[in-house]
Amino acid sequence: MRITTLAAAAAFAFAGSLALAAEPAQAIRQNLLALQPDMPIESIAESPVAGLYQVQLAGGRQLYASADGQFLLHGYLYQVQNGQAVNLTEQAQSKAIARQIEAIDRKDMVVFAPAEAKTHITVFTDTDCGYCQKLHSEVPELNRQGIEVRYLAFPRQGLGSHGAKTLASVWCAKDRQAAMNLAKARKDVPAASCDSPIAGQYQLGQMIGVQGTPAIVLADGQVIPGYQPAAQLAELALRAGK
Structure with a gap:
């Protein structure tokens, strides 16, 4: 008792x-x-x-x-x-951002993957952005160093902008990588439409504080605002992926 x-x-x-x-x-x-x-x-x-x-x-x-x-x-x-x-x-903020990014299905991204990935970066991008185009030209070098590049859409001028329409055509293309390459080379992307995730990705970018592009999220959730040269970015990405 x-x-x-x-x-x-x-x-x-x-x-x-x-x-x-x-x-x-x-x-x-x-x-x-x-x-x-x-x-x-x-x-x-x-x-x-x-x-x-x-x-x-x-x-x-x-x-x-x-x-x-x-x-x-x-x-x-x-x-x-x-x-x-x-x-x-x-x-704490980085951990929360990393969780939200990792929750995104890969099929909703445009992914440039190396043969053997050591880590990844997630880039909020706008095809009309000059520094986004410069970063994209260095994707092969990032891949060579074992860094997977995952793209999310962030039309800087809003969802009704020219950039948003181009991004939608990229995401709705049968070959997203080829369409992204065309867009980043300032070439016309064939118009395409579908139920794309552009609006949701734009909203997510705003929620985590993205104000411009490219905005680069490392594997640990750290956000790098703006372009970084491939050598410098690779060093940061590999360190964050450990």
Whole structure:
């Protein structure tokens, strides 16, 4: 009887602790949704700082809040380790972005794969972008170094732009690689239409903070805004893929 009583008491205490743990998340969520009803909150959890909660938003963005949800922080949280400042916010954002990118089906990308891939990069691209065209000319060199190049569409001028129409024709082509090569060489791509993933990819790019092209996402979720020469990009990609 004593054991049963103790077990029941322990279970009650555990349930109580769960309820207390849930209260801050509920309060934070309610306050944030009162500020912005469509705020894309994915999760709320304790941060490494006592009394401070980490709010994970869609797209990898992070907010920090007090347990009652009345105080909010938007910025980087650093931890000093062995005399070095580690950006915990950036680490969390990269992990979230990597998860979202890896969830995309390869059939919805335009992929240039080497014989043996060591790692990959995912590039938000616009066929009308000069630096995107320059990066594309270096894809064979990236492939040679074992880096798979995966393209996602990001029409900089919006979904009604000339770039968006060209991207749709690329994604709807029977041979996407050949169509991408034509587009990046500033040649006409035969018009094609289908139920393409262009709009969803454009929205995803906006969610993770893409503002221009090319925007390069490494395997670990780190986002590189803008063109990088093949040698430099390969070094970053191989390091991120370890």
